[in-house]
Amino acid sequence: MVNFGGLARKIFGSVNDRRLKSLQPKVAAINALESEMQALSDEQLRAKTDEFRAQIAEGRSLDDLLVPAFAVVREGAKRALGLRPFDVQLIGGMVLHEGSIAEMKTGEGKTLVATLPVYLNALAGRGVHVVTVNDYLAQRDAEWMGKLYNFLGLSVGVIVHGLDDAQRKAAYDCDVTYGTNNELGFDYLRDNMKYERAQMVQRDHAFAIVDEVDSILIDEARTPLIISGPLDDKSELYITIDKFIPKLSAEDYEIDEKQRTATFTEEGTEKLELMLAEAGLLKDGGLYDVENVAIVHHVNNALKAHTLFQRDKDYIVRNDEIVIIDEFTGRQMPGRRFSEGLHQALEAKEGVAIQPENQTLASVTFQNYFRMYDKLAGMTGTAATEAEEFGNIYGLDVVEIPTNLPVQRIDEDDEVYRTVEEKYVAVVIDIIAAQKKGQPVLVGTTSIEKSELLSSMLGDVKKLKQIRDTVQGRVDALKPGKEPELREYLETAVANLDAAIKAGGVKHEVLNARQHEREAHIVAQAGVPGAVTIATNMAGRGTDIKLGGNVEMRIADELADVPEGEERDRRIAEIEADVERLKQQALAAGGLYVLATERHESRRIDNQLRGRSGRQGDPGRSKFFLSLQDDLMRIFGSDRMDGMLQKLGLKEGEAIVHPWINKALEKAQKKVEARNFDIRKNLLKFDDVMNDQRKVVFEQRKELMDGTGLSDTVTEMRHEVIEEMVAKHIPEKAYADQWDIEGLKQATVALLNIDAPVDEWAAEEGIADDDIRERLIEAADKAAAERAERFGPEITEYVEKSILLQTLDTLWREHLVNLDHLRSVIGFRGYAQRDPLQEYKQESFELFQAMLANLRQAVTAQLMRVEVVREQAEAPPPEMPAMEPHHANATTGEDEFGAAAPEYGAAIVSGQVDAADRDPNDPSTWGKVGRNEACPCGSGKKYKHCHGAFAPTA
Structure with missing residues (x-):
């Protein structure tokens, strides 16, 4: 049978190959401009930025300017950073500019690649966001690449934890803003809880480049960002x-x-x-x-x-x-x-x-936050395995960018042992053997517990002796003259273990969450010959493992107290020469050896670990050591595998190594990846329902903050409340004796704060519900107009805006809680053969409609009661609720909100009233009632579930 797909790829190349080929002409055009750019002075090169901006103002597109802009950045990088982007980096920059994901191997310079599309898109003046996974990388990249942006006349800001609103706003107003995904998401939520447009810090969501895009948009996509207040x-x-x-x-x-x-x-x-x-x-x-x-x-x-x-x-x-x-x-x-x-x-x-515990005040998922950007791009070393998800959810293509130099790393087949103990013995033997020949080793583990277990095995002489005795026992069990290769391997292992025991253990570093402050320093020296670094799967994030060690880190550590001058220059030259000598030793030993002690649920995490070796054409090798007792093998592997290995005659301490095992494991990982994708896709479908409502509420808030002359909105709300009130107590086509006039009169007092003669109107001959409605509207409008005239236009506008925003926020928070509760039980509808998603859509819409009805009633009731207290001192702005940002199903950390104080303070002057002075039939005598108090009407219900459901939330 002919494989037509494979045949077509051989003839025409893959989709990825064709995409790369289409970008080659632009690379050639950029290279052709290099000599022209080299001839420009620094000032002339910087002037190109203003020239490009002028061309954009005249109507030229960013695509039109790509070639000259990339040529300017390449020349600027050479002068400001001492780095010249390779041709493959130019291609990566073009892929990012097109709004796709550039998959680039570790050490290929993704940080520099981002500067090309960032510069080009920043010329449009709407700001570009570069998103990183932690504050350290955001600050490092902003400082490092900021030299280039400043050289070319662009401003750079960085958003990290602990900044106040003024600092955040200044950073967002820059041409280029670096920040973490958490900080950007929380700023978006906080902005939509502010009471003045001037207090908002973000300005636009035009273009974002997400570094480690798989980590942010896939791994963290299942958990929403939440801002909450304490319960x-x-x-x-x-x-x-x-x-x-x-x-x-x-x-x-x-x-x-x-x-x-x-x-x-x-x-x-x-x-x-x-x-x-x-x-x-x-x-x-x-x-x-x-x-x-x-x-x-x-x-x-x-x-x-x-x-x-x-x-x-x-x-x-x-x-x-x-x-x-x-x-x-x-x-x-x-x-x-x-x-x-x-x-x-x-x-x-x-x-x-x-x-x-906390109550949700505002929330958004990363999926929906990043989909707000007009253009989104990302870069990572491992995205191809999740290409389907990126395409389905974000509409992002994944393009694999070729390496600048061919990859020389050797990826060996996995070794599978029957028990965890046998596996760890083999791991210790392999680590000691690699260290003896001067090869740097990066050992990958899946948890702190396992990294520390392995550390104790390497550092504890007693445990090393136990391992030596186990290996010696296997040597003694071999028949003379049989299996000479195995005997040689085991005897060498015994000799190496003896040497390690004599040395007092194996020297190594442990890099896990307990040592996260030292992460960059440990990783920077993990490429020194013979270095052993045991790491959880965070290995190397943000800091490359360079063979021989990291020159910059050593200079920072060793010469921190040495001032600029000849002595410092001499010492720097010595460090550079020493690192180069050590690099040649590491290369001769085979480069970095990545030894993994377990496979993860995701192939992507395994690939990230492997990718630490073999950067920029360096040699290297990788191998995974597994056991049938590992979590992945035990939970997702085949139940028959243990029996099959026993039948094959697998003895204690021996491993099976075969490509079929790798394929079986890959299938297990694919199953887990598919299941996690389904979970995220399902979560997104439900969150999309809330997201549509969130957009409506947040847009409404912006209009209210911008609004001058909100009186029309308030009047419309009041008229709708009256219509609903009349419709409820005077049903359509009902006879006059079926009208609930007493209920209508009580509602008129509670919601409109007017004592209208509704009973007298109803007693008139031939009166219709329309007539009563019109009279109530006229009476309410008159009372509102008198109140507005008393306050004056400026105070009226402030009061209307404050009450609208505060009430909308209160009801939106209650709505979020209701949606959470609905979401937690809606799955049971599946037992009744009903689609939970459709049921959720329908019921959440009904809840939203109810929220809007409550908003109209609450705003109307408050505005018809509010009185203004004039104060000499400035009154504080409307109080923000006590808030905590949450993530990973919630995140804490107090937030501070700076807010401009308004000129007047609005207050409901009906304060606390003694219970004895309250008339159950006259809500106007109740004063301020606690939400959880018994309702003064005598119903026996809590106030919030009775009159408080539609009365002022004072």
Whole structure:
């Protein structure tokens, strides 16, 4: 059978090849301008920026200017940075400018590549955002590449944690702004909680280049950015429930590691009910009765905390707090918190201080935030495996950019052992052998716990002796004259282990979340001959592993106190010569050896680790050591594999090495990747529903902040409230004796604050509902006009804007909580053969409509009651709620909001009133009623569920 796809690729090249070929003419054109650019003085080169801007103002497109602009950047980079972009880097820059993802191998200079499209797009004057994964990289790249931008006349800003609003606004107003994905997303949310347009810091979402695009747009896409405020403290409840879980046995719950779920069995439920009842926490009925729904939530979180979340893998305990570890990068995420009570359950489990739960005030996913940009691009070393997701969700193509020099790294087949212990013995032997011949080794592990286990095996002489005895036992078990290659390998291993024991252990560095402050320094020296660096999968992010070591880092460390001058220059030359000598030793030993102790769920993470070796044409090799007890093999691998290996005669301490094993593992990884893609795609479908509503609310807020003359909006709201009120109490085509005139009169007082003679109107002969409606509108408009005349136009406008914005924000927050609750239960509709997504769309729309109706009522009721207190001193602006930004299902960290104080303070002057002075039939006598107080009308309901559902939220 003819493979026509393969045949076509041979003749015409792949889609990627054709895309690269189409860009070659532009590369040639840029190269042709090089001599012309070299002839320009610094001032003439800088003047090109103003020349390009003038051409754009005259109507030329950015595409028209690509060739000369890239030529200017290349020449500017040579002069400002001492770097000349290669031809492949020019191609990478073009791919980014076209709004695609450039996949470039580690060490190919992605940071420099970004300057080409950034400069070109910044000429349009709308600002360009360069997004990085952490503050360190944002600051480093802004400072490093800022030399080039400043040389060419562009301004550069950087957004990191801890800046105030003025500093943020100044950074966003620059031509080029570097920042982390978290900071940009939170600034967007905070901007849409401000009360003045001048307080907003972001200006536009024109063009963004996302570095490590796979990490930001895929790995972190499942968890929203959330800004939240604290709820009631329930510390004692968490501690009490946490004590129950250790009393349960393994038969009392079921764990599904694939789906990351934990559920109680019937026996477990019965045990829990008894314990909860004894503690007085269970209301009448069983655990799953509606009265106990809150307790179920706490109990489930406690079970998850104990069974699914492991200390030193999913989180660490530091300074009396739980710090989450990013499952993809292995970094600590200080300030981030799991939401919905899970973080509190972990705090109870570990016995640290329990922080209060939070209520969502605003949220957005990275997927929807970055899709707001008019043009989006990204760069990474590993995107091809996720090309389908990038295309489906973001409309981004992935283009593989060829390396400047051919890759010389040798990727060896995996070695698979039966047990973890056998695997680690082989890993230790291999590390010592590589170190002995002067080869730098980067050891990849999947968790802090495993990195520290391996570290203890290398550094503890007692453990090394145990390994030596195990290997010697295998030598002794070999029959004389049989398997000479294996005997030689084992005897060499014994000799190397003896030498390591004599030296007091194997010298090495550990790079995991506990040492994240030293990350750049450890990685910078990981390429020195014989260096052994044990790392979680964060290895090398942002700092290349250069063979021989990193010159810049050594100069910064060793010459920090040496002033500029001849002595410093001499020492720098010595360091450069030493690094070059060490580099030649490392090259002679075979380059960097990446030794991985486990495969990850994603092929992309494995490829990132492999990619640390073989940069810029350097030699190198990589190998994965696995066991059948590894998580991936155990959960997703074939159940028959162990039996098959035993049948093949696999003995203790031996490994199987075969390309088929690699293919089987790749299939398992593809299954996991597909499942995670489905989860993200499904989450996005639900978030898109909220996102449409979020856009409407945020746009409405901007219009309100910009609005002068909001009176028309307020009047329209008031008229709609009256129409709804009349329609409710005087149903269409109802007889006069069926009208609820008493209810209409009460509603008129509660919502419009006017004592209209509705009962007299209704008693008139031949009166219709339209007549009553028109009279109410006329009376309400008159009362509003009198109030506005008393205040004056300036104060009226301020009061209207303040109340509109505050009420909209309050109701939007309540709406978000309602959507969260709806989202958590909507999946059960599937049991009734109904599509949960369609049900969610319909019900969320109804909730949104109800929110808008509540907004009209609340705003109207407040504006018809508000009085102005004139103050000599400046009054504070409308209070922002206490807020915490959240991510990874929630992130904490106090935020400060600078806000210009308005000239007048608006206040509802109906303050606290004694209960005895309140007339249940006259809401105007109630004064300020607490949201959770019993409603003064005597219904027995809380105020917020009765008259407070539509009354002023004073």
